[in-house]
Amino acid sequence: MFGRLTLEAFKHEASQNIAVLSMVLGGIALICLISYLKAWKWLWTEWLTTVDPKRIGIMYIVVVLIMFFKGFSDALIMRLQQALSVGDSQGFISSSHFQEVFSAHGTTMIFFVGMGAMFGLMNLIVPLQIGARDVAFPFLNAVSFWLFASGAALSLVSLALGSFSTAGWLSYPPLSGLQYSPNEGVDYWIWVVQIAGVGSTLGGINFLVTILKMRCPGMTLMKMPIFIWSALCTMALVVLAFPILTATLYMLTLDRYLLTHFFTVDGGGNYMMYVNLIWAWGHPEVYILILPMFGVFSEIVPTFSEKRLFGYVSMVWALILIAFYSFIVWLHHFFTMGASPKVNVFFAVMTIIIAIPTGVKIFNWLFTKFRGRVHFTSPMLWFFAFLLNFTVAGMTGILLSAPPVDFQVHNSLFLIAHFHGMVIGGVLFGFFAAFTYWFPKYTGFVLDEKLNRYAFWCWSGGFLLAFMPLYMLGFMGATRRLDHYDASTGWQPLFIVVGIGSIVILCGASIQLFGLFWSIKNRKKNWDRTDGDPWNGRTLEWATTSPPPIYNFAVIPTVDQLDPLWAIKRGHSPKPEKRYEDIHLPKNTPMAMYIGALSLVFGFAMTWHIWWMAIVSLVAILIAIIIRLSGDDEHEIITIAQVKEIEAAHKRKMESYE
Amino acid sequence: MTHELNLNEIKKEWHGTLKAYSYGFLGCLILTIISFSLVITRPFSETILIYTIIALAIMQAIVQLLFFLHIGQEESKPRWESIVFCFTLLILIIIVIGSLWIMHDLNHRMMPDMNP
């Protein structure tokens, strides 16, 4: 009846029970809070059934924050264990729990923090910056979000029921095959990633068409903001790389469910093929994570330097080249798997080349600031932290791209330090900068700047403390995913420093969380009185109110040059004419959420081999899709009179704040 | 506000004609029959046969792309469908050829007792 799900699945080690309990209690508290505020109807009509990308973007960010909390907790557990578990001491968690933690940490951070932040930004920024009202396929956009949320939910379920994978965030076979990991862990991982991956692919298609087709009049490709160029290149990567992941995971699934021999030890299977394919996806994936953040900095640096971005054309070409090159370097993730020097050298050279366009971008940002009027706001501070940490980590990447060096430090803590420098220094700091920068656009008030700065210094100091020692540890021979070591190695002092660094980061993250609630509490004080343009911005999203009306722009803007808002403010372009039209917007629908929920059920059923549940949920998904695709294109119309009223109401609200 | 097209305007966007489908059908039919006949009769050596069959497949793919999928016939420039197709093809070739090269090399070095 319930497949292989038994009451055993509810039993965990003591260390895990705490996590499960807090998660369940947190969920119950949330439900009670919503009921107390009588907010269920509001939640349903304004958020759960929405097809508005601005709302969907905010929901992405909410999930990202929750999953970041989980992923960061995993990191703290690991660092604490490594600081304590020396010689006779075994630390406080078991080896198998440790393996689940590092697998969950990577999976959560890459798929639910990184990808979620990326798609959240896409939803929030892209339509506004191209002067559009919506994305190309609003319903598909909602489906993408709910599939993402469903994957995240399934990974949280794995905390409470059964155990997660112990095979790392990429699940290499043969360890991840049926023979060596027969229980539900790897299956959880497969369905978590596969469901979220489908959501990503659909999102990629959506934003690609949005950028190609829905730019406002006059916005030719070479007049798009650089963030949109970075979004375009990223979506091209998503669309071309994720199918490889889908197919590869499909084959691993077949190995585990139907006893095929793709990656098995016997039967002619070749598990090196899995490593090859997963990195053919995996390398473009890391560029998918970083390119949008390059775009974010290309928006923030000019705004806070009061100067146009230096070298627009070279920035565009750098993005295109980086995107293309990301497809021809993937072997550098497995130099040590045994390929001949011919093969290794080819990919090493390709990897080194990719540093060149990246360097061009960094220099262009620096040249943008030269002779500009630089404002040291917290987004700008995050840019400096990015500059320092990402560049240093990038240089260790150049070191790693040389096979002889890689043979020494592959899968050591040196590698961990490198890629965390890229993801934290690049992706996470970029996300923090973007969060502070665009926060007022969606809420109408700014975040507390002082708290932002405290958080920034904690993160900067904490990051250096937590990751610079790892380079040393790597050279000293410490491998990754290590949960215990001998005292004679002499590593413990460094691990303690790393542990302290993690605590400092925890302080930073806590200040950020506190700062969010503090800013909400003080929102009347921090209200944006410039009516949508608190930073004296240059691009179209600042040309509308904060928060924007549901239709983004009452009149679709016409653009004739880069930095169109700056041009209007300087008098180089005319102000938009107030000629209103009826506006057609897609109707809200719960179908996307239903499809997401059914996917969660499907993933759960497949994990636990509850075949009847899997079939029923799959059929239900099909029926939902057929129903949706058999209906008419449904729209709601906002008439000219209603537009006028919305604009007038906003004006009255702004005047009441004077 | 985007101008939604009516049925007649949409019909002009699609480029199928009876001629195109007839040419496509005949082309594919002939190429398929040639391929199968060559494999059954084996007039040349193995290597040449393999390359010929592959070339015939590529030719038939081009016929189907042009006459059934109407590629390259979009009216509005830039022709995004063609650009996207070319880029996909490029990446596809890189991934497939790259993987085959890597795996062949790995198999040769790491699995010497297995078939090459």
Add this chain to the structure above:
Amino acid sequence: MSKKPVTIHHQDTLEPHPDTRLPDPHQDTFSKTTQGFWIYLMTDSLLFATLFCTYGVLHSETYDGATSKDLFSLTTAFVETMILLVSSVTCGLGMLAAIQNKRKFVITWLAASFILGASFVAIEIHEFIQLVQDGNSWKESAFLSSFFTLVSTHGIHVSFGLLWMAVLMAQVYRLGITVITFRRLIVFSMFWHFLDLVWIFIFTFVYLLGVI
């Protein structure tokens, strides 16, 4: 963008100005949907490419079991190829009928494609059952695993196409040729032609080369 910015007068914006032309005049639902679906087909191409690539790497790993020379029937492959090709053409003829607003002919041609497509799937399933009963299932070797997976993935796509076709035929029957049903017919025909395109590579690289 290095030109000196021009001041655009209000009356100029009523006419397409060289600097303010629409980047792409086709922002309607039909253009967006066909472009979006084309990109989806590109993702599907990469999915198949990964499976083809894996077949390329594993096709000789027979684990001392049956090889492709032992198992593949060129007759079956030829029949399947012809069936799919004709169904692609009948689908195209259905589109031509839709252009001419001939609702009954659209349904007839689609029905022909459906019957042919269903026959294709039936023959393929029969081939698979035969292999399994002879002890050559996907569990026996990497070669058989990759063969079954590549060919059945195509077959599963065809089966989804059949379901889609049935739903479309019902819609056309009920609603006739409208903006919406025409758009859906075009998108479906793209899918169906794409599946025939993929099949070219299957019969070439799997069946023909497998027998050499």
